Amino acid sequence: METLKKRDFLQEVVTKHGYYGWYVIEPLGWNPENCLLFNPTEKKMGEISIPDAWLEDPDRRSAIGELLASTIHNCTYALPQGQPSSSPLSSRP
Secondary structure, X not given: OOHHHHHHHHHHHHHHOOOOOOEEEOOOOOOOOEEEEEEOOOOEEEEEEOXXXXXXOHHHHHHHHHHHHHHHHOOXXXXXXXXXXXXXXXXXX
C-alpha cells in the first residue's frame, strides 16, 4: 500500500475510534510497515507495525482498530516530563 494511503487509512481508523488529537506519522523509511502515532497535546508517542496485507483485508479492520487502541493506551511520553526544580534559581522572586 502506498505510504500516503496507509497513513490516511490509519488516521481514519484512529479518528473513528474517538482518538482525537492523535496523528499517524508516515511509515519509517527503514521499515515501511511501521508508523508512529503522536499526540502533541499529551506529548505522547507510540509505534505500530501493521502489514500491508492487513490493510487490504476488510475482515481485519476491527483487529486494526483494536491494535491502534492498544498502542495508544500504551504510548510513552515523547519528551521527559518536567519535575519541579529545587535549584536556587527557581526560588528567586
